[in-house]
Amino acid sequence: MFEEPFAEGDSPVHAFDPRVRLAAVAAFSLTAALLRSPEAAAAALALGVFLAAFARLDARALFGRLAAVNGFIVFLWLFLPFSLPGRELWSAGPFTATAEGVRLALLVTLKSNAIVLVFLALAATCGAATLGQAMYRLRVPEKLSFLFLFTYRFIQTVGEEYARLRTAARLRGFCPRNDAHTYRTLASLLGMILVRSFERAERVHKAMLLRGFDGRFTSLREFVLRRADVVFLCLMLAATAVIACGDAIWRTLYD
Amino acid sequence: MHISEGVLSAPVLAGGVLLAAAGTAVGLRRLDYDRLMTVAVLAAAFFVGSLIHVPIGPVSAHLVLNGLLGAILGWAAFPAILVALALQAVLFQYGGLTALGVNTFNMAFPAVLCHFLFRPLLARGGRSAGVGGFCCGFCGVLLAAVLTAASLAATDEGFLTAAKVLLAGHIPVMAAEGVVTALTVGFLSRTRPEMLRFGRTG
Numbered sequence: 030m031f032e033e034p035f036a037e038g039d040s041p042v043h044a045f046d047p048r049v050r051l052a053a054v055a056a057f058s059l060t061a062a063l064l065r066s067p068e069a070a071a072a073a074l075a076l077g078v079f080l081a082a083f084a085r086l087d088a089r090a091l092f093g094r095l096a097a098v099n100g101f102i103v104f105l106w107l108f109l110p111f112s113l114p115g116r117e118l119w120s121a122g123p124f125t126a127t128a129e130g131v132r133l134a135l136l137v138t139l140k141s142n143a144i145v146l147v148f149l150a151l152a153a154t155c156g157a158a159t160l161g162q163a164m165y166r167l168r169v170p171e172k173l174s175f176l177f178l179f180t181y182r183f184i185q186t187v188g189e190e191y192a193r194l195r196t197a198a199r200l201r202g203f204c205p206r207n208d209a210h211t212y213r214t215l216a217s218l219l220g221m222i223l224v225r226s227f228e229r230a231e232r233v234h235k236a237m238l239l240r241g242f243d244g245r246f247t248s249l250r251e252f253v254l255r256r257a258d259v260v261f262l263c264l265m266l267a268a269t270a271v272i273a274c275g276d277a278i279w280r281t282l283y284d
Numbered sequence: 285m286h287i288s289e290g291v292l293s294a295p296v297l298a299g300g301v302l303l304a305a306a307g308t309a310v311g312l313r314r315l316d317y318d319r320l321m322t323v324a325v326l327a328a329a330f331f332v333g334s335l336i337h338v339p340i341g342p343v344s345a346h347l348v349l350n351g352l353l354g355a356i357l358g359w360a361a362f363p364a365i366l367v368a369l370a371l372q373a374v375l376f377q378y379g380g381l382t383a384l385g386v387n388t389f390n391m392a393f394p395a396v397l398c399h400f401l402f403r404p405l406l407a408r409g410g411r412s413a414g415v416g417g418f419c420c421g422f423c424g425v426l427l428a429a430v431l432t433a434a435s436l437a438a439t440d441e442g443f444l445t446a447a448k449v450l451l452a453g454h455i456p457v458m459a460a461e462g463v464v465t466a467l468t469v470g471f472l473s474r475t476r477p478e479m480l481r482f483g484r485t486g
Contacts, residue, residue: 031375033375054381055381058289058380058381058382059382061289061290062289062290062292062294062297062382062383063294063297070290094376094377097376097377097378098288098289098377098378101286101287101288101291102288104446105291105443105446107446108443108445108446108449109442109443109446111445112441112442112443112444112445112446113440113441113442129442130442133440133442137290137291139290140289140290140291141288141289141290141291142290143290144289144290144380144381144382145288145289145377145380148289148373148377148380148381149377152374152381153374153377157371157374157375160374170312172312172315172317172320172363173308173312173363173366173367175320175324176320176323176324176327176363176364176367177367177370177371179320179321179324179325180324180325180327180328180331180364180367180368180371181371182324183324183325183327183328183329184328184331184332184371186328187325187328187329187331187332188328188332188335190332191332191335191336205337205338205339205344206339207339207340207341211338211339212338212460212463212464212467213467215336215338215464216463216464216465216466216467216468216470216471217467217468217471218336219333219336219347219349219464219468220467220468220471220472220475221471222329222332222333223326223329223468223472223479224472224475224476224479226325226326226328226329227322227325227326227476227479227482229325230321230322230324230325230326231321231322233321233325234318234321234322237321242317244317
């Protein structure tokens with residue numbers, strides 16, 4: 030139902046320990062989100078492009094995801110260049126685009142795409158199930174990683190439930206319009222999903238109690254830290270630090 | 285509704301993380317293992333429900349469902365929404381890791397508020413349940429849009445116009461969400477009324 034086009038692969042990135050990848054993503058994302066010069070953000074984006082190529086991500090799926098992310102960015106470009114006071118670039122009627130506005134919009138675009146690319150290359154290549162297990166090992170609160178894993182598992186079943194109900198409605202000639210009937214049908218559909226999910230939860234809970242569930246999540250999966258993992262983590266942290274320093278130096282020199 | 289990565293400023297991101305962590309801590313503490321499975325399934329339903337598109341005039345918008353989720357789950361809405369948003373980030377790249385705190389708080393705080401404000405109405409059943417459902421849907425989206433707009437506006441004055449447009453654009457979504465939530469609550473109170481009393485202890 031919900032495909033993970035990047036989770037499977039035989040690139041070197043796919044072979045790295047998921048815990049290492051998760052830690053590298055967290056460090057990079059935090060740093061990149063706080064960058065304030067477009068020049069450093071461009072370097073971060075270059076790192077993102079490199080990692081995406083290194084992980085040999087499927088190009089079509091990659092551009093699909095990037096397009097979805099950049100929808101919000103395009104929305105910001107409609108307003109940002111005209112909303113900041115500063116040096117005038119060009120004007121049409123009451124709208125004046127300023128260099129400061131364009132610079133901010135550019136900064137946001139570079140940062141956003143850089144973070145998403147690194148996330149896709151390192152985290153999305155793990156798959157959600159592996160990420161949940163890695164979270165568990167990285168000492169994320171037990172109940173939370175538990176919730177993450179089980180929600181992921183139920184998304185598939187609830188999604189199939191929704192697709193089934195949707196098909197049933199379509200077979201009966203339902204097509205969404207702007208009328209009370211559409212709203213009532215969608216509400217019943219949603220209500221049905223909720224009721225069935227609720228009943229499913231009760232069933233699963235009872236089944237788990239019968240099998241001796243005591244609140245602990247046991248997994249057969251073992252994570253192994255190899256030398257290549259440590260080297261990769263060090264390289265990623267070093268690259269992140271270089272970008273952060275570059276940002277600080279650039280700002281003191283030119284701002 | 286999701287704010288992408290790399291948009292917000294450090295203080296806004298940090299504030300979001302702190303508030304979301306506090307809410308999630310409260311939610312997790314009140315959540316025992318007996319109810320964990322139900323919260324996981326409802327978080328999944330919330331994730332899937334946001335794929336349902338409702339026609340509004342010439343366009344369509346997807347449901348947000350944070351008000352309804354909050355009304356049912358109470359404080360557990362915080363971990364549920366956090367997990368659902370994390371999965372949306374992993375599977376679709378909506379939102380993301382650094383914006384997770386802000387996005388979680390923006391959606392989950394209205395959810396918990398709806399729980400305390402409109403729950404008595406929902407539990408009464410009949411017509412008042414419908415009114416409570418409408419209020420949950422409407423206020424859930426309204427508050428989430430206000431908080432999202434405020435996060436943008438607090439980041440940089442340059443985002444002010446975009447924030448206002450975002451807020452205005454969500455007014456029809458609030459109305460549609462209110463109507464659908466009211467009808468869904470009506471459906472639930474007829475078929476499984478105990479669902480509307482689920483989070484009573486939480």
